[in-house]
Amino acid sequence: MSNPGTDLNLDWFSGLRINTPAVERRAATLPARRSLKKDHQAAWLLNAVRCIDLTTLAGDDTPDRVARLCAKARQPIAADLLDAMGVAGLTTGAVCVYPTMVAPAKRALGNSGIPVASVATGFSAGLMPLDLRLAEIRYAVDQGADEIDIVITRAHVLQGNWAALYDELRAMREACGAARMKAILATGDLKSLENVAKASHVAMQAGSDWIKTSTGKEGVNATLPVSLVMVRTIRDFHARTGIKVGFKPAGGLRTAKDAISWQVLMAEELGRDWLAPDLFRIGASSLLGDIERQISHHVTGRYAAAHRQAIA
């Protein structure tokens, strides 16, 4: 189901103030919370795997590297470990690549049903004329992308130009056609939590299916305080419209502990519906290795040698 969006409603956030110390305090408690932690840790790690957008966004990406990544997306955890846990058919949520790598990814994923996400709109800075950014979206869709991860114009946020932000996002949404859209806010560039919340509102009003923290290329990428602010705007948007928008933290998530912390955030702030790949993705290039290590430890009681785990 995709988000049809709403008109631009500035009054939903014009008086918005954020108590930063309170947000930071609340975020700091999340990694230690018990709700999802100990008992079912392996199950939560498996759930994180099915929500990963397994990503390669490097200048030296090649079709071969993308094919290896896709093989990992199809079989993210060693078969013997999954057998031991009685789990079958586990894949990552998607594979995320640059537009010219969409076709190799589609080929490698075949009929696995795993979606291909493409970044577009002049990733990662987005500083290109709008018609070229829209053309890039259409190219990626034409190549077979199922999901498009766009970047916003940070200047629109920094200048409080909400109508311009809304209009560009609407045009991007339109260019996506049937593909689902993730709006990357690049929160590390937005200067304040108020700006993060306001940009989140506008992105949802303009019809984003997920809002995403970061490109992985900003100086500061996904953090728990920023994520808390974003998921609370998702909650607010849902309360006002009945529409469920997804969340994608991305950039710098590398450990199984990170995967648990962000799932605790989703469960506590939004509820269990937001723990499925339709509404939750983790954008990560190097998280899977640590998750596999922890699952291996869970199954065998010891840590596997690094060479046993395929590169994620």
Ligand SMILES: O=C[C@H](O)COP(=O)(O)O
């Ligand atoms: O969208 C995904 C990010 O580029 C991933 O960032 P990462 O390489 O820090 O995991």
